[in-house]
Amino acid sequence: MAIEDKVKEIIVEQLGVNADQVKPEASFIEDLGADSLDTVELVMAFEEEFGAEIPDEDAEKLTTVGAVIEYLKGKGLSA
Amino acid sequence: MRKAVVTGMGVITPIGSTLDSFWASAKAGKSGVCQITRFDVSAYDVKIAAEVKDFNPDAFIAKKEQRRMDMYCQYAVAAAKMAMQDSGLDMAAENPDRAGVIAGSGIGGLQTLEIQHTILREKGPGRCSPFMIPQMISNIAAGMIAIDFNMKGPNYSVISACATAAHCAGDALRLIQRGDADIMIAGGAEATICGLGIAGFASMKALSTRNDDPAHASRPFDRERDGFVMGEGAAMLVIEELEHAKKRNARIYCELAGFGMTCDANHITAPIEDGSGAGRAMSLAMSEAGVTPDQVTYINAHGTSTPLNDKVETLAIKRALGDENARRVMVSSTKSMTGHMLGAAGGIESVVCAMAIRDGIVPPTANYEFPDPDCDLDYVPNTARQADVKVCLNNSLGFGGHNACLLFRKLA
Known part of the structure; x- marks a missing residue:
């Protein structure tokens, strides 16, 4: 599965949103109804899925779906 | 008030x-x-x-x-x-x-x-x-x-x-x-x-x-x-x-008219053997509502099915109501059916009291087969009973020696 699809799947599952809402420009908090605790849990789920450590200073910048995908790709990770 | x-x-x-x-x-x-x-x-x-x-x-x-x-x-x-x-x-x-x-x-x-x-x-x-x-x-x-x-x-x-x-x-x-x-x-x-x-x-x-x-x-x-x-x-x-x-013309099930609370101050889990803690909680609930023991129709007991609780609670009911009224009143434990819902027990058993008052039906103690000399009240064994239920007590007793008794009354 491509990184995009896996990220999408995790977001749909964790935030209880529809897949078509999970667009690259969608903001977790503004568009997908997440609160601060949701975003912490999301980052944990990405770490778990992709076997990566995401430091807090990086996590703070991952506010949109696209930012997460670019970040994970930039780390050379795959699902 | x-x-x-x-x-x-x-x-x-x-x-x-x-x-x-x-x-x-x-x-x-x-x-x-x-x-x-x-x-x-x-x-x-x-x-x-x-x-x-x-x-x-x-x-x-x-x-x-x-x-x-x-x-x-x-x-x-x-x-x-x-x-x-x-x-x-x-x-x-x-x-x-x-x-x-x-x-x-x-x-x-x-x-x-x-x-x-x-x-x-x-x-x-x-x-x-x-x-x-x-x-x-x-x-x-x-x-x-x-x-x-x-x-x-x-x-x-x-x-x-x-x-x-x-x-x-x-x-x-x-x-x-x-x-x-x-x-x-x-x-x-x-x-x-x-x-x-x-x-x-x-x-x-x-x-x-x-x-x-x-x-x-x-x-x-x-x-x-x-x-x-x-x-x-x-x-x-x-x-x-x-x-x-x-x-707002609400449909009213019953009045919550009394609340008594006490502590055994005895042991972390075992009830005090003479039933005084639970008994006093019942007395306080009746006193607040201005109810005398002869007016109590039904007691939804804590009745956990542990050897000690049921024996001590029987004593507590006798202390609070007196021997004669204790033998007359209907007592049942719906935990015989629901099991012990722990922190929810006092809630579901309040529901039972309200429904008993609304419908004039006392639910039974299920699985009652062999009389115990230490438990000699009318436990409404196995079959529900019709009655004009006017006043109910609901006993809830918790580890820590906490005793709470609620009194529900039919609205006049």
Whole structure:
């Protein structure tokens, strides 16, 4: 599965949103109804899925779906 | 003095997860006890419990919300939603500052603790959920219910083990009497049918080990009783100031007219042998309501089916009512059917009292076969009874020596 699809799947599952809402420009908090605790849990789920450590200073910048995908790709990770 | 009445009820129980199905089962003496299906019990001495079987969280709680709620909290919110619907209250037409919630859980989110502790051990602290704390604390249900209904008045939890829901309802009565609120949702919830829950109570030798005959394992006041059966679920009551209820033409089940609370101050888990603690709680509830022992129609006993509780509670009833009235009054333990719903017990048993008053029917103590010389009252064995139920007492006694007694009365 491509990184995009896996990220999408995790977001749909964790935030209880529809897949078509999970667009690259969608903001977790503004568009997908997440609160601060949701975003912490999301980052944990990405770490778990992709076997990566995401430091807090990086996590703070991952506010949109696209930012997460670019970040994970930039780390050379795959699902 | 401001009076409080019950105007709505919602339940999630091992014998039915609507008010109607629960009450039908309770009147029929139906047992909700079965082999435990939630986890592998092969290593456990206790293999039975009263599990909730027909709970559909999707009917009450959005998927995303479910993920951040312990099972106990899901039960609590579902029961509160049914209670509010039953009450006919429209919060959009009410002052939110005058509505509150007192809801608790005897133990809280034990299943969450179990899961998160395993994650801590296996994956380290960085993988523990940010929702772990809000999921497991025993007061979160009260907060969640307030969010659902926009209730901005008094909101907290009373935690007193198996007396939790009774103390919550009793405190709701006090707040209404004092004028702090006009509408209160009150009750309790529990979901501890998990490894830690069963292991902990089994080690205390508190649970029945009648594994080969689950339906007959919870047998309060019967000579062959050997411990309680763990139940689970929730019960919430809408308790409303009488004039407020009348003004909106609410359907009123009964008055919550008295609340007595005491402590044994004796032992962490064993009741004081002479029944004085529970007895005094009953006396205080009657005294507050201006009721004399001869006026009590029915007592919904704590009746856990442990050897000691049922014997001591029988003594307590005699102390509070006097020998003659104790022998006349109908006493039953619906834990014979629901198992012991722990922090929710005082709630579901308040529901039983309200329904007994509404319908003029006293539900039985199921599984009553062999008389015990230490338990010599009328326990309404096995068959429901018709009666003009005017005054009910509901006893709830918790580890810690907590005793709470609620008095429900038919509205004149």
